[in-house]
Structure formats: C-alpha cells, structure tokens
Amino acid sequence: MSETKAPVVPDPKKPGNDLFKSITQGPGLVSVLGVIVALVIGGLLIAVTDEKVGETAAYLFARPSDFFSALWSAGTESYVALFNGSIYNSSQGFAPLLETLTVSTPLICAGLGVALAFRAGMFNIGAQGQLIIGATMAAYVGFAWHLPVVVHLLLVIVFGLLGGALWGGLVGLLKARTGAHEVILTIMFNYVALYLLDFLMNTEAFRRPGETNPISPILDANAVFPALPGSRLHLGFLMAVLLTMGVAWLLNRSTIGFEFRAVGHNPHAAQTAGVNVARSTILAMAFAGALAGAAGVAQVAGTEKVLTAGVAGSLGFDAITVALLGRSTPWGTFFAGLLFGAFRAGAVNMQITTGTPIDIVLVVQSLIVLFIAAPPLVKAIFGLNRKKKRASATESTQAGAK
Amino acid sequence: MTTTVPSKSAISVLPSKKTPIIFSVLAVIVLVSFGLLGNSQTASFSLSSAGDAFSLPDLVFPGRASNIVIGVLLAALAAYSWMLRSKGRVLPVWSVAVGAVLFVLAFLIWVVSGANINSISLASLLAGGVVLAVPLVFGSLSGVLSERSGVVNIAIEGQLLGGAFTAAIVASVTQNAFAGLIAAGLAGAVVSLVLALFSIKYLVNQIIVGVVLNVLVSGITGFLFTTVMQEDPQLYNSPVHLPTIAIPGLSAIPVIGPILFKQSVIGYLMYIAVFLVWFGLYKTRWGLRVRAVGEHPKAADTLGIKVNRTRFWNVTLGGIVAGIGGSFFTLVAIDSFTKEISGGRGFIALAAVIFGRWNPIGAFAAALLFGFADNLQVMLTIIGTPVPSQFMAMMPYLVTIFAVAGLVGRSRGPAAVGDPYVKE
Numbered sequence: 001m002s003e004t005k006a007p008v009v010p011d012p013k014k015p016g017n018d019l020f021k022s023i024t025q026g027p028g029l030v031s032v033l034g035v036i037v038a039l040v041i042g043g044l045l046i047a048v049t050d051e052k053v054g055e056t057a058a059y060l061f062a063r064p065s066d067f068f069s070a071l072w073s074a075g076t077e078s079y080v081a082l083f084n085g086s087i088y089n090s091s092q093g094f095a096p097l098l099e100t101l102t103v104s105t106p107l108i109c110a111g112l113g114v115a116l117a118f119r120a121g122m123f124n125i126g127a128q129g130q131l132i133i134g135a136t137m138a139a140y141v142g143f144a145w146h147l148p149v150v151v152h153l154l155l156v157i158v159f160g161l162l163g164g165a166l167w168g169g170l171v172g173l174l175k176a177r178t179g180a181h182e183v184i185l186t187i188m189f190n191y192v193a194l195y196l197l198d199f200l201m202n203t204e205a206f207r208r209p210g211e212t213n214p215i216s217p218i219l220d221a222n223a224v225f226p227a228l229p230g231s232r233l234h235l236g237f238l239m240a241v242l243l244t245m246g247v248a249w250l251l252n253r254s255t256i257g258f259e260f261r262a263v264g265h266n267p268h269a270a271q272t273a274g275v276n277v278a279r280s281t282i283l284a285m286a287f288a289g290a291l292a293g294a295a296g297v298a299q300v301a302g303t304e305k306v307l308t309a310g311v312a313g314s315l316g317f318d319a320i321t322v323a324l325l326g327r328s329t330p331w332g333t334f335f336a337g338l339l340f341g342a343f344r345a346g347a348v349n350m351q352i353t354t355g356t357p358i359d360i361v362l363v364v365q366s367l368i369v370l371f372i373a374a375p376p377l378v379k380a381i382f383g384l385n386r387k388k389k390r391a392s393a394t395e396s397t398q399a400g401a402k
Numbered sequence: 403m404t405t406t407v408p409s410k411s412a413i414s415v416l417p418s419k420k421t422p423i424i425f426s427v428l429a430v431i432v433l434v435s436f437g438l439l440g441n442s443q444t445a446s447f448s449l450s451s452a453g454d455a456f457s458l459p460d461l462v463f464p465g466r467a468s469n470i471v472i473g474v475l476l477a478a479l480a481a482y483s484w485m486l487r488s489k490g491r492v493l494p495v496w497s498v499a500v501g502a503v504l505f506v507l508a509f510l511i512w513v514v515s516g517a518n519i520n521s522i523s524l525a526s527l528l529a530g531g532v533v534l535a536v537p538l539v540f541g542s543l544s545g546v547l548s549e550r551s552g553v554v555n556i557a558i559e560g561q562l563l564g565g566a567f568t569a570a571i572v573a574s575v576t577q578n579a580f581a582g583l584i585a586a587g588l589a590g591a592v593v594s595l596v597l598a599l600f601s602i603k604y605l606v607n608q609i610i611v612g613v614v615l616n617v618l619v620s621g622i623t624g625f626l627f628t629t630v631m632q633e634d635p636q637l638y639n640s641p642v643h644l645p646t647i648a649i650p651g652l653s654a655i656p657v658i659g660p661i662l663f664k665q666s667v668i669g670y671l672m673y674i675a676v677f678l679v680w681f682g683l684y685k686t687r688w689g690l691r692v693r694a695v696g697e698h699p700k701a702a703d704t705l706g707i708k709v710n711r712t713r714f715w716n717v718t719l720g721g722i723v724a725g726i727g728g729s730f731f732t733l734v735a736i737d738s739f740t741k742e743i744s745g746g747r748g749f750i751a752l753a754a755v756i757f758g759r760w761n762p763i764g765a766f767a768a769a770l771l772f773g774f775a776d777n778l779q780v781m782l783t784i785i786g787t788p789v790p791s792q793f794m795a796m797m798p799y800l801v802t803i804f805a806v807a808g809l810v811g812r813s814r815g816p817a818a819v820g821d822p823y824v825k826e
Contacts, residue, residue: 049629183556183609187749187752188799188800188803189799191799192799195796198792199790199792199793320613321614359622359625359627360625361621365617366615370606374600377600
C-alpha cells in the first residue's frame with residue numbers, strides 16, 4: 001500500500017489474468033468501501049438470525065421502531081464485542097491487542113507466502129500443506145532434540161522454513177518441469193500433507209508417551225519463542241515483522257525479486273529478456289513455502305507449543321484472503337493480517353458475550369475479498385461509476401484490440 | 403470406459419519412456435514386495451451378499467503364488483511396452499487398463515492375505531464404493547460442465563456444501579425429501595450464479611472466486627447451523643430421507659444387483675446424469691457449442707455463439723448438478739447436517755475431473771475409483787491390515803498429482819479454461 005505505484009489507474013475491464021496488476025495497484029478507496037460493505041452484510045446476517053429481531057418483526061408494522069432498534073443492536077452488539085475482544089475494552093485496557101498480534105503472526109507469515117507467489121504469477125493455494133510440513137519439522141526438532149538456548153530455537157525456525165520450502169518447491173519443480181497447474185498441485189499437496197501429519201501423529205516418534213490422543217510432546221523450553229509476560233504474544237511476531245521487511249526487500253530491491261515480478265507479469269517476455277523462468281518458478285514457490293512454514297513455526301514454537309493434527313486450522317486458506325486483501329504487497333499483507341487477526345481474536349470474545357458464532361468471520365472475510373476483487377461492483381453499490389458507465393462501454397470494445 | 407476415454411479426449415501420447423518405466427516399476431513392486439516378500443496365506447473375496455438370488459463361490463487366491471504370477475504378467479506387459487516404444491509406436495490403451503487392473507488385484511491380494519482376517523466381501527466393497535462415489539460423481543459432472551465451457555470451477559466444494567445444507571433444512575421443514583432435493587439443486591445454482599456473476603460479468607479471476615466461495619459457503623452454513631439449526635434441531639435439522647428403491651428381481655443379482663438396481667433416488671439420478679451430460683456434450687449441437695466456447699471462444703463467437711451466455715448457463719447448470727449431489731449427504735448418507743459435512747469431497751471431485759480428462763465418462767470412472775478407494779480404506783481398517791489408512795486416503799490426491807504432472811498420460815484441460823472472454 002505504501003508502494004509508489006499506487007496511483008496507477010487500474011483497468012477493471014481487463015481480463016482476469018491481469019489480476020496481479022489489479023491486486024497490486026487497485027485503489028485504496030475500494031478496499032475500504034469493500035470492507036464496509038462486507039461488515040454491513042455480516043451485521044445483517046447476525047441481525048436477521050437474532051431472536052429478538054424475529055420477535056419484533058412479528059409486529060413490524062405496528063411498531064417499526066422496535067424492530068429497527070433490535071436490528072441495530074443485534075448487529076452492533078456483536079461488532080462491539082468483536083472490538084472489545086480484539087483491541088480495547090474497559091476492564092483489560094489494550095491487552096486484547098496483544099492477543100490480536102499473536103493471532104496475526106501466522107496469518108501474516110502465510111499471507112506473505114501467498115502474496116509472494118502471486119507476484120511471481122502463481123496462485124499458491126498450498127499454504128495449508130506447506131504450513132503443516134513446516135510445523136511438523138519444526139515441532140519434531142523442538143521436542144525430539146535437546147539443544148542449548150538460542151541454537152535450538154534457531155534450528156526450529158530453520159527446519160520449519162525448510163519443511164515449507166520443500167513442500168512448496170516440489171510444486172514449483174513439478175510446474176516448471178511438466179507444466180502442471182500449480183492450483184491443482186497445491187490443492188492435492190495440501191491433502192497429502194494433511195494425511196501425512198495424521199499418519200505421523202499416530203506413530204511413536206510423534207505421539208506424546210502415555211497419551212492416546214494424537215498430540216506431540218511439549219516443545220523444549222529452549223525451542224520456543226520467549227513470550228511477553230502476562231500474554232500469549234511471543235517473539236514470533238518480530239519474526240513476522242522481519243519477514244515482511246525481508247519480502248519487501250526481496251521483491252523491490254533484489255535481482256531475484258525483479259525476476260519473480262517479471263515472470264509474474266509476462267513469462268514469455270521474461271524468458272526473452274533472459275530470465276530463467278523455470279528457476280524463478282521453483283524459487284518463488286520454495287520461498288512462498290518457506291514463508292508458510294514460518295507460519296507453522298509461529299504456531300508450534302509460539303502459540304501452541306505442541307504439534308496436533310489440527311495445527312493448521314484454516315490458516316492456509318485465511319492466508320489467501322489476507323494476501324488478496326493486502327493486494328499482494330508485503331506491507332499490505334502485513335496490515336491485512338493484522339485486520340483478520342483482530343477478527344479472529346475478537347470473534348472468540350464475540351462468541352462468548354453475544355453468542356454469535358465464529359463462522360461470521362469467515363463470511364465477512366470472504367465477502368471482503370470478493371468485493372475487493374470486483375471494484376466495479378463496489379463502485380456500483382456506492383454509485384461511484386455513474387460517469388464511468390458510458391466510458392466503460394467504449395472501453396470494453398477497445399480492451400481486446402490492444 | 404476403456405475405449406471411450408482416449409478416443410474422445412484425442413490426446414496424442416508421444417512414445418515416451420514414462421509408461422514403460424511405470425510398468426516396470428509396478429512389475430518389480432508386485433513381484434518383490436507383494437509376491438516374494440508377501441504373505442503366504444490365502445486371500446478370499448466373497449462375491450455374494452445376503453439378499454442375492456443365487457450365490458457365487460468365493461474367490462480364493464494363495465497370497466504369494468498369485469502375486470508372483472501377476473508380477474510376471476506385469477513384467478511381460480512392461481517388456482511389451484518397451485518393445486513398442488523402441489518401434490516408435492504408441493502403447494494401446496487396453497494394455498494400460500490391463501496393467502492397472504492387474505496391479506489393483508495384486509494389491510488387494512497382498513493386503514487381504516496379510517490382514518488379521520483373510521477375507522473381504524468384494525460385493526460390498528464395490529457396492530459401498532459406488533455409494534461413496536455418488537457426491538463425487540455429481541461434483542465432477544459440475545466441474546466438467548463448467549470447465550468445458552471455459553470457467554474454472556474450484557467452487558464444487560461450496561456447491562456440495564450449500565446443497566447439503568439446503569436439502570437438510572428444506573426437507574426438515576417441509577417433511578418432504580423431494581422438496582429438499584429440488585432446493586439443493588437451487589442452492590447449488592445460487593452458489594454458481596455468484597461464480598458466474600463475478601467471473602463473467604466482473605472478470606474476477608475464476609480461481610479466486612472459487613476459493614473464496616468455498617470459504618463463504620462454509621462460513622454461511624456454519625453460521626446458520628449454529629444460529630438456526632441448533633436452536634431447534636427437531637424443526638430445522640431432521641431431514642426426511644430419500645427412499646432406497648430396490649428393483650425386484652434385478653437387485654438380487656450378485657455383485658451387479660446392489661450396484662445398479664438397489665440405489666437411492668440420487669443414486670439412480672447419478673447414472674442418468676452421467677449419461678445426459680455425456681450425450682449432451684458429445685452428441686448434440688449444444689454440446690459442440692459448449693466445447694467450442696471452452697476451446698476457442700473467439701472462433702465460437704465469430705460463428706455467432708454467445709460465449710458469455712453459454713458459459714453463464716453452463717456454470718449454473720453445473721451448480722444445479724453439484725447441489726443435487728450435495729443433498730446426498732443429508733438426504734441419504736447421514737441423518738442430519740453438521741458443519742463441513744462435505745469434508746473436502748469437492749476437491750476430490752475436482753481431482754476426478756482432471757483424472758477423467760474433462761470427460762463425463764472419464765470423470766465418472768475416476769470418481770468411482772476414488773469412491774472405491776475410500777471404501778477400501780474403511781474395510782481394510784476393519785479387517786486390520788498393516789497399511790496405514792492415511793496412505794489409502796492419500797491415493798486420490800497422489801493419483802491426481804501424477805495425472806497432472808503427466809506421469810500417467812498428460813491430462814490437459816480445455817484450451818480456454820480460466821480465460822474470461824471479452825468481446826472485441
């Protein structure tokens with residue numbers, strides 16, 4: 001979002017394969033409006049299913065004010081609870097904010113992985129699988145080896161990144177060598193990783209002694225991120241910040257990053273210009289996988305401190321929405337991760353205080369992405385493209401002619 | 403099936419080393435691990451089940467000896483394929499099919515003879531596999547319909563889930579399973595309308611829409627499950643089930659009877675749907691147009707075919723089909739709706755589309771294979787084999803990876819799939 005190319009006017013009428021351009025260069029206003037529309041629809045969904053709203057709807061015409069105040073309070077109460085649980089509330093002060101940062105950490109890391117692959121022209125749906133393999137390797141190093149302080153944690157991180165890089169790089173290799181589509185490959189690799197972890201969790205090497213449930217031993221004290229006293233926030237967040245800076249540097253300042261972006265824009269032109277497209281593909285997927293692996297490290301060495309079969313949750317899929325909301329820029333992804341982390345953290349409080357199920361977060365999250373991906377729709381909702389309508393008619397006739 | 407798939411997809415397989423190498427590897431695996439190192443006990447497969455008109459004898463194979471024989475046969479096949487390759491000729495398709503069947507047989511003999519109970523009911527293995535394949539078949543038909551017209555359909559999972567949810571709630575409230583079935587089709591259509599709207603009108607990348615739709619449907623159904631269904635499960639989540647119809651006489655034929663003539667309404671619909679989609683796509687003018695739109699939209703447009711309209715209706719039709727398939731979960735298989743009831747089967751259906759090479763019959767066969775593998779995994783757990791069930795569960799995904807990577811014949815989609823069409 002802080003990129004200098006932001007002012008470039010996007011062309012929403014272009015075919016979807018210019019998605020990468022439209023994601024990276026879309027206007028900020030549409031993002032904000034998209035988030036607002038999604039929140040309003042989510043609020044309506046909460047309100048419509050609210051019991052009190054249903055009761056007052058029965059005498060809607062007799063006393064409409066009751067109905068609308070019930071509608072308003074049902075929708076807003078949930079969001080207030082969400083805010084209280086994610087940022088600030090009067091009893092705990094800003095303590096919930098720390099929880100938001102904790103929850104954001106893996107989202108940011110995995111989101112960066114998806115974003116990086118996007119910029120290289122690839123759709124990485126495999127963050128889930130890469131995260132699982134990364135978490136598995138990191139956790140194994142964390143509980144099976146016993147090493148001195150600092151060294152142990154570093155090795156946990158390295159192996160987590162390696163695991164993810166391996167799983168992602170394999171997809172890159174298959175794509176580069178055989179031309180197989182990375183979307184299909186990553187979806188399939190997700191499930192393979194899931195079952196592999198499920199299998200490992202039932203082996204002696206991974207299961208905690210004396211435990212019948214598939215849960216690993218707790219990681220060594222030396223192998224986990226130091227946490228801020230009184231909260232779950234751990235140094236993994238710093239890792240997320242550093243990785244964001246790293247990816248920003250990689251994409252904008254390094255030769256490899258330049259090649260990634262060149263391939264992402266037009267692989268044929270990149271090839272002609274002397275870029276090794278196959279190498280870029282493999283490297284980009286490996287880097288993307290490593291970032292997802294870092295999310296796995298944040299989970300097992302930070303938040304959870306154990307490995308379970310459900311270590312990935314829905315993180316890998318949330319990461320896609322994070323990257324899309326962040327328009328695939330490193331810092332955009334960072335802030336999108338914070339936003340969705342706040343949703344996640346706040347949703348727990350919301351479920352406790354107002355009984356609104358956590359699933360509403362999924363709804364809002366996916367609506368946000370849908371709206372942001374279709375700027376014309378958001379503009380139509382707010383009546384912003386009245387002027388453009390005439391223009392777009394001529395524009396669409398010219399779009400293919402270029 | 404073996405003859406239709408290659409002739410329709412018209413993929414020219416250049417004589418590559420891959421197939422001979424795979425045959426050789428399989429021959430070695432069967433000969434050494436299943437045969438020589440295999441178990442000497444017998445494996446018996448029973449063909450008859452309780453309600454059959456007459457009973458067939460059990461098939462009994464001596465474990466080690468039969469696998470050595472099969473291994474030798476596979477080795478012969480491998481030698482044959484090397485020979486053909488050296489002459490620059492393409493391997494006939496029947497040989498691939500024979501190789502696959504031999505390998506599966508060897509695998510079955512190996513696991514069953516090594517298990518705690520050395521017998522398995524082949525009849526229920528097949529019949530159960532077909533039942534498990536029902537939602538996969540519907541899902542893959544949805545994928546075929548949509549992708550043949552050039553729209554990537556990652557949202558099969560969401561269509562199945564939406565169908566399952568709507569079927570449950572409508573069949574509960576109306577106390578009519580057929581109302582649930584129709585509502586499921588409509589729900590699938592609604593999901594695909596969003597896909598069509600965003601990908602065709604707003605030109606959003608089709609993969610993004612698909613991925614996000616899956617999350618959206620999962621969120622909405624999960625939300626309504628908690629806020630509506632769980633408030634009053636008696637009213638909202640106790641769907642009436644569709645009846646299982648056994649055709650008198652025919653359903654008593656061993657092995658085939660339960661598969662073809664003792665199905666739920668959705669099961670029969672499945673066979674009809676596969677035939678209709680195949681017939682429609684390959685034998686009618688409509689189908690020719692759809693395929694033209696998927697392969698070369700500009701050429702189709704030049705001939706006066708409305709590209710985006712065709713795509714719109716195809717995606718919608720696919721949604722209806724997948725929605726009906728989703729109702730299988732709540733109207734046939736399970737008593738009530740639960741969160742994520744489709745459990746990733748939409749993605750297996752997607753795998754079936756690819757493995758079946760975007761052909762309805764191929765997708766049907768692939769879905770059956772995956773359903774069969776799913777059921778085999780369950781039954782193997784019961785008889786207690788040394789093979790971890792997780793590896794069986796991985797099979798559909800691994801097979802798909804091999805298929806898209808071109809290790810077992812390159813699987814290639816319609817040329818224009820994923821590209822939105824903007825008229826010049």
